[in-house]
Amino acid sequence: MRRQPLDSLLADLDARYLTRRRTTVDGFVEQGNRLVTAKDGRTLVDFSSNDYLGLAHHPALASAMSECAARNGAGSAASHLITGHGVEHERLEEELAAFLGRERALLFSTGYMANLGVMTALADRGECILLDRLSHASIIDGALLSGARFKRYPHCDAGAVECELEENPGITVVATDGVFSMDGDVAPLQRLASAAAARKAWLVVDDAHGIGVLGDNGRGSLEHCGMSGDAVPVLVGTLGKALGSFGAFVAGSRDLIEYLIQKARPYIYTTALPQPVAAATREALAIAQRETWRRERVLALTARFRNAARERKIPLLESNTPIQPVRVGSSGAALAAQRCLFESGFRVVAIRAPTVPRGSERLRVTLSAAHPENQVDAVVESLQRVVGGGLRTTPAERRSS
Numbered sequence: 001m002r003r004q005p006l007d008s009l010l011a012d013l014d015a016r017y018l019t020r021r022r023t024t025v026d027g028f029v030e031q032g033n034r035l036v037t038a039k040d041g042r043t044l045v046d047f048s049s050n051d052y053l054g055l056a057h058h059p060a061l062a063s064a065m066s067e068c069a070a071r072n073g074a075g076s077a078a079s080h081l082i083t084g085h086g087v088e089h090e091r092l093e094e095e096l097a098a099f100l101g102r103e104r105a106l107l108f109s110t111g112y113m114a115n116l117g118v119m120t121a122l123a124d125r126g127e128c129i130l131l132d133r134l135s136h137a138s139i140i141d142g143a144l145l146s147g148a149r150f151k152r153y154p155h156c157d158a159g160a161v162e163c164e165l166e167e168n169p170g171i172t173v174v175a176t177d178g179v180f181s182m183d184g185d186v187a188p189l190q191r192l193a194s195a196a197a198a199r200k201a202w203l204v205v206d207d208a209h210g211i212g213v214l215g216d217n218g219r220g221s222l223e224h225c226g227m228s229g230d231a232v233p234v235l236v237g238t239l240g241k242a243l244g245s246f247g248a249f250v251a252g253s254r255d256l257i258e259y260l261i262q263k264a265r266p267y268i269y270t271t272a273l274p275q276p277v278a279a280a281t282r283e284a285l286a287i288a289q290r291e292t293w294r295r296e297r298v299l300a301l302t303a304r305f306r307n308a309a310r311e312r313k314i315p316l317l318e319s320n321t322p323i324q325p326v327r328v329g330s331s332g333a334a335l336a337a338q339r340c341l342f343e344s345g346f347r348v349v350a351i352r353a354p355t356v357p358r359g360s361e362r363l364r365v366t367l368s369a370a371h372p373e374n375q376v377d378a379v380v381e382s383l384q385r386v387v388g389g390g391l392r393t394t395p396a397e398r399r400s401s
C-alpha cells in the first residue's frame with residue numbers, strides 16, 4: 001500500500017475536531033494567582049496546569065537551579081552509567097526514598113520514560129500485563145514495547161483484576177495510575193495490592209498526580225488509601241507536577257532499583273537529567289514537606305470548586321482530587337467550550353479522543369494552591385454559562401454530579 005498524503009490525513013483530523021494545537025504562553029504567578037499571557041497579549045487565569053502546590057514559579061526553586069547551574073553546569077554531559085550521575089541526583093534519590101519510606105529511588109528523565117523502563121524491565125514476551133482501561137498512554141506504550149501480551153480491565157474494577165489473576169497465571173504485571181490523569185479518581189489500591197500479592201504479580205502504581213497532593217503527609221495515593229509503602233512494590237512518580245520541577249522516579253526495594261539500573265533501557269541509554277533540575281526538585285520536596293498549607297489549600301479550593309459547581313448543576317465527574325473534569329460530550333462541544341472560557345479570561349483545556357474515550361470528551365479544570373478563592377468562584381460562573389444546564393446527561397452522570 002502506498003503512503004497517504006499527510007495533508008489529507010491532517011484535513012481528516014480537522015474535520016473531526018481532533019486537531020491538537022499548541023498555544024505559546026508566558027506563565028507567571030502574580031499576587032498569588034496563576035496566570036499565562038497568550039500570544040495575542042491577553043492574560044488568562046490558568047486552570048490547566050499540574051502545578052498543584054504552586055511550586056513551579058517559587059523563587060527558591062529558581063535560585064536552587066541557578067546556583068547549581070553556576071557550579072555544575074547546565075547539562076549532565078553523559079548518561080547516568082557513564083559520568084552523568086551527579087551529587088544532586090544522588091541526594092534527590094535518597095530524599096525521595098526517605099520521603100516515601102522506600103529502600104531506594106531511581107531518577108528517570110520523564111514519567112513517560114519511567115513507565116517505559118518499568119514495563120519493559122518487568123515484563124517479557126510470553127507473559128501478560130493487566131492494565132486499567134484508562135491507564136496513562138505511557139503505561140500502555142511501555143506494555144506494547146515490552147513485547148508481552150496485555151489486557152485492559154474495566155476502569156477501577158478490582159473484581160475483574162481478581163478474576164483475571166485467578167484465571168491467568170501468565171499475568172506478571174498489573175499496572176494502574178494512582179490518581180487517573182484525565183478523571184481525577186483514585187484506583188482501588190488496597191484490593192489491587194492484595195490481589196497482585198496473592199498471585200505473585202508485580203503491582204505498578206503510577207502516582208504522577210497523587211505525590212505531594214494526597215495523604216496526610218503528601219505521600220500520595222497509597223497514603224490516601226491507608227497503605228504503607230511495601231504494599232505496592234513499584235511506585236512511579238513524576239516531578240513535573242505537584243513538585244513543580246521536571247523528571248520522574250521509580251521507588252521500591254533495593255533489588256528492584258538495582259534491576260532497573262541493569263535492564264531499563266530508557267534509563268540506560270539517555271542523558272542524565274540536568275543537575276540544576278535535580279537541585280530545584282530537592283528544594284521543592286523540602287518545601288512541600290514543610291509547608292503543609294499548600295496541600296491543604298489546593299484540596300480546600302477543590303472542595304470549594306465542587307460545591308459551587310454542584311449548586312450550578314455543572315456536570316462534574318466523581319473526583320475529590322484537584323483534577324476536576326466537566327463533561328461536555330463531543331470534541332466539537334469541548335473545543336467550543338474551551339473557546340468561550342478563553343473569551344472569559346480562563347485557560348481551561350478541552351480533552352478529546354484519543355486521550356479519553358470518544359463520547360467522554362471534557363473540559364479538564366485543575367486547581368492549584370496558587371489560585372485565589374475569587375478566581376475559583378469566577379471560573380465556576382463562566383463554566384455555568386458555557387456548559388451549565390444545556391447539556392443532556394445520563395442518570396448515572398446526574399448522580400455523580
Ligand SMILES: *Cc1c(COP(=O)(O)O)cnc(C)c1O
Binds near residue numbers: 112113
Ligand atoms: C504526566 C504523566 C506521566 C508522564 O510524566 P512526564 O514526566 O510528564 O513524562 C506519566 N503518567 C501519568 C499518570 C501522568 O499523568
